[in-house]
Amino acid sequence: MSNARKNSLEGLSPGAGLMTAEEQAEAAFADLINTSLDGADRNALTGAEITELSEGGRMDEGSKARKSGGLLEDVVGLFEALSKGAHIVKQKDGRV
Numbered sequence: 001m002s003n004a005r006k007n008s009l010e011g012l013s014p015g016a017g018l019m020t021a022e023e024q025a026e027a028a029f030a031d032l033i034n035t036s037l038d039g040a041d042r043n044a045l046t047g048a049e050i051t052e053l054s055e056g057g058r059m060d061e062g063s064k065a066r067k068s069g070g071l072l073e074d075v076v077g078l079f080e081a082l083s084k085g086a087h088i089v090k091q092k093d094g095r096v
Helices: 002-010 021-036 040-044 048-057 070-084
Strands: none
Touching: 002 021
């Protein structure tokens, strides 16, 4: 939360200066909370409630437990997901 607020005041990305993708993702989520709680809404929540809300976006351990089994297993998993209706979309700006 503090890094997201500090970076917001400096006009930087919420995760700027953080080393891991997980820290950057948490900072982005914290920034979402910070920007959603403006004015009277911000005053309606206590510090503990804001902290609880900021940690509510974390994945449970069961969701994070699946590890890559190697390239072949990942490709098989990709095709299984695609066969069940998942899809890959290319954005107008070229991102996938």
